[in-house]
Amino acid sequence: MKVLVVGGGGREHALAWTLLQSDRVEEVFCSPGNGGTATMKNCKNIPLAVDDFVGAIDTVKKYKINLVVVGPEVPLSLGIVDRLRQEKIAVFGPTQAGAQIESSKSWAKEIMTLANVPTAKSQTFSDANSAQEYIQTQGAPIVIKADGLAAGKGVIVAMTLVEAIAAVDELLGDKPGKLVIEEYLTGSEVSVLAVTDGKTIRPLSPAQDHKRIGEGDTGKNTGGMGAYSPVPLVSDELMARIETEVLQPTLKALNQKNIDYRGVLYAGLMITPQGEPKVIEFNCRFGDPETQVVLPLLNTPLEEILIACVEQKLEQLPPIKYKAGSAVCVVVASGGYPDAYESGKAIAGIESAEQKGAIVFHAGTKLERDRVITSGGRVLGITAIGDNFDRAIASAYDALESIEFDKMYYRHDIGHKYR
CATH class of the missing domain: 3.30.1490.20 (ATP-grasp fold, A domain)
Incomplete structure (x- = not known):
């Protein structure tokens, strides 16, 4: 089968990389993609803006694509799924109405009230x-x-x-x-990315993001400076509570609004000191950089999960399976991010990092005359898998030592929260 991944960040590179691990997926197209997807085997970049819906439809028809996976929240909030569904194109992602759960925090609060889920006043x-x-x-x-x-x-x-x-x-x-x-809520933040076909909802392995730019979780919020999965704090008992108290009631509330939600329902949670899960926010798509640690641990083929959601057959899918071990992702950013930063810096050492066993997911990069250069605030995500967190953390930072570009920045304490 052929898949189109809409978007050009680290999340989309991770989606494309994971899809291509399956023998069933022969080719992945990324629109617009990045420097990493441009150099990946059996992957082709299509130079389209994420809000070019006509271009996406034409691409699907031209290349006989079987499934579209929408990565970023912007095209979802603009109604890309509605438009593709009108053309009878199989697409993974919520409709514009469903995407309001991220595009409007006030509307999301209304849904939480309707669902009676625990959240901040x-x-x-x-x-x-x-x-x-x-x-x-x-x-x-x-x-x-x-x-x-x-x-x-x-x-x-x-x-x-x-x-x-x-x-x-x-x-x-x-x-x-x-x-x-x-x-203001206190406790530990946890990201639970759940997949749903609008009737059944299943959580993926929980992850923990590091949102602040500075070490020790200081400074400004960012899109995420690193993540790890699974989360020892989230026991089987706590995950069961998250399913019954947060995910299932929210899906029911969306149904009450006549919203056919097929995609990712991402719950950003605070686990209070008393062990209570409270919703900080909902997102309507895969998290970034959480995707870069959740998907590499996945044993169930990703396309099977996505197709089950699109075809509303998630209940029939066997339990989702994972590899043993832990995954850690360290984000490498341009100096100055999340404020002003420079682009166009040549990146060295990617192959060396990969030879050390890391998966280098590109985010803000592009291929220019056979060179990979920086083109965004968050540039790379260095993901490593280990038997345990200490080994995964050590592997990620060992690989990161190979990466070089002018004014690069990263946190040295990603993964510290797991202890």
């Missing part, structure tokens, strides 16, 4: 003055979230009232829009 505001008055009554620490899509960076955790007031000005100010202001 919150209120939604459309003007800065009201938001700031509310913050004064609630105190700090407090969390301020932009209502729309923000590539993982539209959340400010304000530890003081001064920071909180400034966050309102930064995220809303005089601009039209909404803010969701939430109580």
Whole structure:
């Protein structure tokens, strides 16, 4: 079969790489792809923007593609799945209505209320003055979230009232829009990526992301500086609670809204000190960099899972199986990220890192005259698998020593949370 993966980041490289591990998948197309997918065997980049729906349809017809997998949230929120379904094209991902669970945090809160899932207390505001008055009554620490899509960076955790007031000005100010202001939750964050066909929902192996730019989880939020899977904190008992208290009720609430949701329902959770799972946010797609540690551990062919969701046969799929061991991904970023950074830096050492056993997933890269150069904030994800976390962490950082480009940056403490 042939598959089109829409997107060009590390998540999409991981999806393409995993699909090509199966004998059933003969070729993967990536639109637009990146420097890694451009050099991968049996993979072809198609120079299309992720919101070029007509181009995607033409590509499917031209290459006789059997399945489309949509990676990023932007085309999902713009309705790519609705458009492809109109053409009778098999596509994995939620419709535009379902994608609101990520594209509108206020709408997601409405779904959580309908589903009665445990989450942070919150209120939604459309003007800065009201938001700031509310913050004064609630105190700090407090969390301020932009209502729309923000590539993982539209959340400010304000530890003081001064920071909180400034966050309102930064995220809303005089601009039209909404803010969701939430109580500050304490505990350990966990990402649970679940696949669903709209009727049945199954969680994949849990992962833990490192969102902050600085070591020790300090500094600004990013799209994610690294991840590991599985998560020792998430026992079988806790996962059962997450299924029954979060995932299944949310899917039921989506059904009550007449939303046919076939894709990934990604629950960003806080596990409180009391062991309670509370929803921080929902996303409508595979996480990045969580995908880069969850999929390399997968033993069940990925295309079987995706097709079961598209055809609404997930209940008939045997239990999803995983390889033994642990996976760790360290993200290498451009210096300055998540603020201003330079692009066009030549990258050296990728082959050497791979020879050490790592999987190098490209994110912000492109192929230019046989050279791989930087083209984004998060550039590479160095993933390693080991018998245990210590070995996986050591392998990832050993491979990372081979990578070189001007002003590269990465955290040295990815995986520290597992202890």
